[in-house]
Amino acid sequence: MAEKVNNFPPLPKFIPLKPCFYQNFADEIPIDHQALVRRIYHLWIFYCITLGVNLIACLAWWIGGGSGVNFGLAILWLVLFSPCGYVCWFRPVYKAFRSDSSFNFMSFFFVFAAQFLLTVIQAIGISGWGACGWLAAVFFFKESVGAAVIMLLPAIMFTLSAVAMFVCLLRVHRLYRGGGGSFQKAQDEWHSGAWRNPPTREAQFNSLSGNTLPEYPTVPNYPGGGRWP
8 A cells, every 4th residue: 555645734845844634535534424524624614714804804893993902813813723723623523533533533522612612702703802703793883884894704604604513513423422432432542542543444444354464373384296185
C-alpha cells in the first residue's frame, strides 16, 4: 500500500509549509457514514465563512457608530475558531467514524455541544461579544440602516449554523447510541490507551477478512529430490 501523505489543508507549493492532516473520505470513512461526515465538514466550512462575513459586518457596525471592540473580537473569533473548529470537533468525529472510537465520539459530543451553544449566543447578538446577531442588528436600525442590513447577514448565517449543528449532533448521537456506544466504552479506551493509536480501517478489514500473510513458526520442510508424497 502507498504511504499516506498529509493533504490538508491544501497549501500552494510556494508556501514553505506542509499539510498537517491526512483526509480521504472515500478511503477512510465507511460508505454508510461518508455523507454525514462530509456534511459536518461542509458545516465547518460554512461556519468559517460565517465568521468572515461577521468580520465585515462588525466593520460596518463600527463605521456606523458602534464600538470598535466588536470588530477586534470578530478578528479574534475568525483567527481562533476557524482552525480550532477543524481540530477540536471535526477531526474527532472524522477519527470516530474512521476507527469506531468511543473516545473520539465523546470528544466530539462535548466540544461540538459547546460550539453549538456559542453559535446560539452569536446568533442572538449580545453587544460587546464581537458577533452581529439579531439583537445587535435590529437595535442598530435606529443608528444606521445600511450597517444594520449588513449586520443581518451574519445573524442569518449564525442561525443556520446553529440549526445545522443541532441536527448533526442529534444524528451522530443517534448513530453512536444505536451502535452500542456508551460513556463506559470511552472510559475503557482512555484507560487502555487505545484512543492514541486506534486501528485503521484497512487493519480492521484485514482482521475480519483474514487478508494477512501466514506466519510460520519454522521454515517449511519440503521433500527433496523432486519427489512429492
